[in-house]
Amino acid sequence: MSSSTNIEINHIHDHVFLGSAHEENAKRTLWVVALTVVMMVGEITAGYITGSMALLADGFHMATHAGALGIAAAAYGYAKRHASSNRYSFGTGKVGDLGGFASALILGMVSLVIGVESVMRLLQPTEVQFGTATLIAIVGLIVNIVSALLLGHGHSHDHDHGHHGDNNLKSAYVHVIADALTSVLAIAALLAGRYLGWVWLDPVMGIVGAIVIARWAWSLMGVTSAVLLDQTDEHVAEEIRELVEKPGDATITDLHVWRVGPEAHAAIVSVLGEATANAEIIRERLKPVHEVSHLTVEFRPV
Structure with a gap:
């Protein structure tokens, strides 16, 4: 079985998701x-x-x-x-x-x-x-x-x-x-x-x-x-799908979006894609989703 998972490790981030006020x-x-x-x-x-x-x-x-x-x-x-x-x-x-x-x-x-x-x-x-x-x-x-x-x-x-x-x-x-x-x-x-x-x-x-x-x-x-109960935020989830999925390029196989603080969401995105895509490209596509403060991307090539 051929699979690849790209994980961002260039910096250590905290998990402080308290509201700004x-x-x-x-x-x-x-x-x-x-x-x-x-x-x-x-x-x-x-x-x-x-x-x-x-x-x-x-x-x-x-x-x-x-x-x-x-x-x-x-x-x-x-x-x-x-x-x-x-x-x-x-x-x-x-x-x-x-x-x-x-x-x-x-x-x-x-x-x-x-x-x-x-x-x-x-x-x-x-x-x-x-x-x-x-x-x-x-x-x-x-x-x-x-x-x-x-x-x-x-x-x-x-x-x-x-x-x-x-x-x-x-x-x-x-x-x-x-x-x-x-x-x-x-x-x-x-x-x-x-x-x-x-x-x-x-x-x-x-x-x-x-x-x-x-x-x-x-x-x-x-x-x-x-x-x-970590209910999925459908608005954010739909925005992620629109930005990630491209015909013949990438398909989301698993998606979890939930709220972790008053102004913060976490997301786990599993993607099956062609050689034209990778985890870093998926992260770039998701930068406009400002609600997501903690993002995990799993990428598997077809």
Whole structure:
């Protein structure tokens, strides 16, 4: 059997595939964790002082978000510390996706808890201190808006530069947006309950919020699980096929394209070709594919 494999060995390259805004996003996430924890403590304290179960429930709800945001912050730290470790064949660029998936699971559980509690309160209405609860909800909304602005800058930076996005940052951003949504719905329901007597609107808004948050969580789980399972990026794969395959010259026999970081893909391209082609020629053809940061080319002559 005649076969030939050309491997590029003229330089040693690393496997650090962290996003270009890794440090900045990590700092933003830590600030949001701090704000969330402060707000959580304030709501739980106010709940005990006023005897408001609504505030206590929202305080513990904030605690779950603080935990999820803490996971996001920890993921940034872990990815940076082990970025050059030989334990990880393709670096730690996907640690953020793992953190994002874990956060999405927590977000899904939060939506379930909110939904169940809202249904129970719809069936068994409880007394609500509308004035105090509204004030705390407004403060919570302000904290969420500040947090969203902190994270939103980095989130929009990815899209503006055409990146696939930092799913760890995206998960943190979705958490604070979900909190902001529940605050807006709570304020609307509390005002309606106080001035219109629509006590039933509070749990109804809770159910609506739970459904919206569950959809966000499901969407985020889909995006992050695709990365964790090395789903083929069809756009990049198709571009590689168009650049490599030439009639009577080269044919791709095996192709693997997967994401290894927020802004990086890896590709393994196996090519069967005529004498007019070789591994170096294939590499030259693939230089325009800027998404690929780690390329392995196997070339076999016909």
